[in-house]
Amino acid sequence: GAVVSQHPSRVICKSGTSVKIECRSLDFQATTMFWYRQFPKQSLMLMATSNEGSKATYEQGVEKDKFLINHASLTLSTLTVTSAHPEDSSFYICSALTTAYEQYFGPGTRLTVT
Amino acid sequence: SQQGEEDPQALSIQEGENATMNCSYKTSINNLQWYRQNSGRGLVHLILIRSNEREKHSGRLRVTLDTSKKSSSLLITASRAADTASYFCATDAFPQGAQKLVFGQGTRLTINP
Numbered sequence: 001g002a003v004v005s006q007h008p009s010r011v012i013c014k015s016g017t018s019v020k021i022e023c024r025s026l027d028f029q030a031t032t033m034f035w036y037r038q039f040p041k042q043s044l045m046l047m048a049t050s051n052e053g054s055k056a057t058y059e060q061g062v063e064k065d066k067f068l069i070n071h072a073s074l075t076l077s078t079l080t081v082t083s084a085h086p087e088d089s090s091f092y093i094c095s096a097l098t099t100a101y102e103q104y105f106g107p108g109t110r111l112t113v114t
Numbered sequence: 115s116q117q118g119e120e121d122p123q124a125l126s127i128q129e130g131e132n133a134t135m136n137c138s139y140k141t142s143i144n145n146l147q148w149y150r151q152n153s154g155r156g157l158v159h160l161i162l163i164r165s166n167e168r169e170k171h172s173g174r175l176r177v178t179l180d181t182s183k184k185s186s187s188l189l190i191t192a193s194r195a196a197d198t199a200s201y202f203c204a205t206d207a208f209p210q211g212a213q214k215l216v217f218g219q220g221t222r223l224t225i226n227p
Contacts, residue, residue, distance in 0.1 A: 041222075043217045043220050101213060102147070102159060103159070105159070108156045
């Protein structure tokens with residue numbers, strides 16, 4: 001199946017700093033990628049839809065100025081958590097959409113803000 | 115918002131037994147997908163069933179879809195310890211092209227050796 005990677009897999013940062021997470025589709029091109037957030041023992045919550053060459057679409061309640069998304073190429077989307085705070089600590093997962101409308105997920109990034 | 119509800123929330127069975135998980139949803143869909151997630155890891159795509167399909171098989175997995183009841187089930191036969199994971203159903207919003215997935219709350223499956 002299609003492979004999606006995320007980098008880094010784990011990151012610890014201090015409160016007030018910014019963190020960038022990369023999502024790459026390794027063997028296919030994806031005009032659409034998605035960013036999810038998952039709290040412990042909970043399901044995935046969609047944060048935003050990332051579209052190559054255009055602005056991301058954010059879900060209700062997600063601050064677009066805090067969670068910056070850039071989909072600069074057909075294989076790369078980045079999520080930047082700006083001015084991170086401890087409540088931003090979570091598991092962030094991206095997915096990429098194939099032309100067959102299947103979503104393949106990255107392995108996730110564990111963000112801890114101290 | 116979460117439109118999927120999964121039942122049961124947790125399931126613990128003996129190795130070799132069959133495991134059945136159910137998923138209900140609220141709106142019309144194009145497709146329903148099942149995913150597996152090992153603790154602290156990403157999601158693994160298991161199977162996709164389209165709205166015009168009623169049953170689909172993949173190895174030890176059997177998925178059914180009843181659009182009249184807005185429900186789906188995932189059956190894992192002859193379970194193994196390695197099947198221990200959380201299982202999520204996900205539906206995409208209608209009409210075609212939205213492609214945003216809405217996940218159920220998940221079922222935590224534990225296979226006891």
